[in-house]
């Protein structure tokens with residue numbers, strides 16, 4: 001077997017979203033040798049994802065331009081971790097990356113909740129359809145309904161509209177009273193208020209309905225209509241696409257694998273950090289959505305703090321703490337006003353598929369009180385996504401929490417697994433999850 | 436805009452803007468990317484590499500996430516039937 005290419009960085013940053021970009025830039029300022037890796041083909045993370053039709057926002061362009069002293073490693077997916085070393089899979093094979101300190105900036109994914117019809121082609125996440133669209137998905141002239149919860153619905157709808165989509169409506173599950181209270185509180189955050197007004201202007205003419213949610217999707221073999229329930233009853237809407245997401249869940253899998261302590265605020269864990277964004281594992285820092293959903297501004301400031309701290313520049317890191325405190329207050333406001341209504345937990349029927357990888361229904365999961373027993377008996381969570389979709393959904397539904405992370409973090413090629421085995425990245429009892 | 440990229444999906448030629456994902460090319464030709472273990476048609480869900488619903492075969496390699504893979508000239512893509 002050939003030796004994997006090995007590289008050493010003083011500071012290695014995982015995730016090239018706003019948090020990771022800021023971390024890499026901050027660490028490089030102090031002369032550290034910095035690597036910035038991301039599974040995606042281009043830097044930017046979720047919010048600054050490359051758009052085939054539109055130029056990146058100015059802040060993103062500036063962040064990309066500040067990387068001249070950073071090794072940017074695109075299409076590098078972390079699949080396993082050992083002490084001060086990560087195993088990554090690239091299109092050209094496996095690599096081992098060693099580090100002095102590590103900054104985790106793995107961001108968040110959408111919370112996708114099961115309901116009848118959610119497996120039909122044509123149903124995607126809200127940020128999900130936004131991401132697909134930015135990367136050339138043919139959406140012009142399609143009739144799209146955007147639904148779920150949170151400000152991401154507006155951002156997604158604005159992108160879809162800019163790409164020529166007919167956005168038929170935006171359906172927010174939070175009641176109008178909560179959304180209005182949130183809007184009123186925005187007056188303390190002028191930049192945010194301006195942003196929100198700008199978004200609404202770009203969505204002029206698109207109905208925005210609160211206290212409203214999608215009960216079911218219909219169509220054969222793909223989506224053709226949805227049922228929407230709101231304060232005035234149930235309505236059927238014909239559409240080509242449904243973009244539906246219920247907020248965000250931190251991507252804690254790698255942090256968990258490294259042994260970082262997690263904290264549970266509600267159903268979904270985030271990484272526990274101290275004020276300088278150090279995790280419970282020495283030399284491992286975390287920033288951005290991974291530390292709890294906080295949005296773009298929090299991600300950027302936390303990235304800088306973690307980057308300075310990872311390079312040992314604690315003074316620079318500490319100077320930014322007041323800004324962080326302010327951004328985190330905004331995050332708290334968001335989660336409070338867009339809390340999910342309990343009725344959303346009851347949308348799936350016994351026949352609704354929960355695990356899309358293994359086609360496991362809700363009924364098949366009755367009687368199990370933990371993810372491990374359910375997995376062994378039904379294969380729920382055993383598929384390629386490794387429970388990222390169904391496990392988060394079941395945690396949200398109050399069935400049982402997700403089980404801990406195990407390597408490989410993503411289904412890896414046999415050649416990668418061979419390296420993982422040879423270099424002791426896998427537990428002794430490892431089996432399965434190969435592609 | 437830069438020159439479009441030409442790929443084939445299930446033998447059919449498709450043109451997509453440079454920088455597009457394989458998922459975007461597939462969506463122009465096929466209604467689904469894979470079939471589930473029960474045989475149901477599935478198409479991309481998360482758009483960000485997490486759900487694996489967008490898996491297709493690219494240049495003979497199976498189980499490639501089409502939303503994470505940029506198109507390149509002459510690429511041969513196959514979906515499940």
Ligand SMILES: Cc1cc2nc3c(=O)[nH]c(=O)nc-3n(C[C@H](O)[C@H](O)[C@H](O)COP(=O)(O)OP(=O)(O)OC[C@H]3O[C@@H](n4cnc5c(N)ncnc54)[C@H](O)[C@@H]3O)c2cc1C
Pocket residue numbers: 014015016017018019020037038039040044045046047048076077078079105106107108109110126127128130131152155156248251254287288289290295296299409483
């Ligand atoms: C689909 C989606 C769309 C969004 N759209 C918007 C929007 O339009 N406007 C807005 O303000 N906010 C949006 N958000 C919210 C977004 O979370 C924040 O705005 C911001 O992007 C968070 O920055 P971050 O750096 O913490 O994480 P992210 O931007 O999520 O970046 C994390 C990066 O880590 C990489 N990564 C994760 N795990 C691994 C691994 N194991 N190996 C290698 N790389 C890895 C990912 O590929 C990703 O690029 C969106 C979120 C999602 C999920």
Ligand code: FES
Pocket residue numbers: 478479480481482483484485486487488489490500501502503
């Ligand atoms: S659409 Fe979810 S992994 Fe590609």
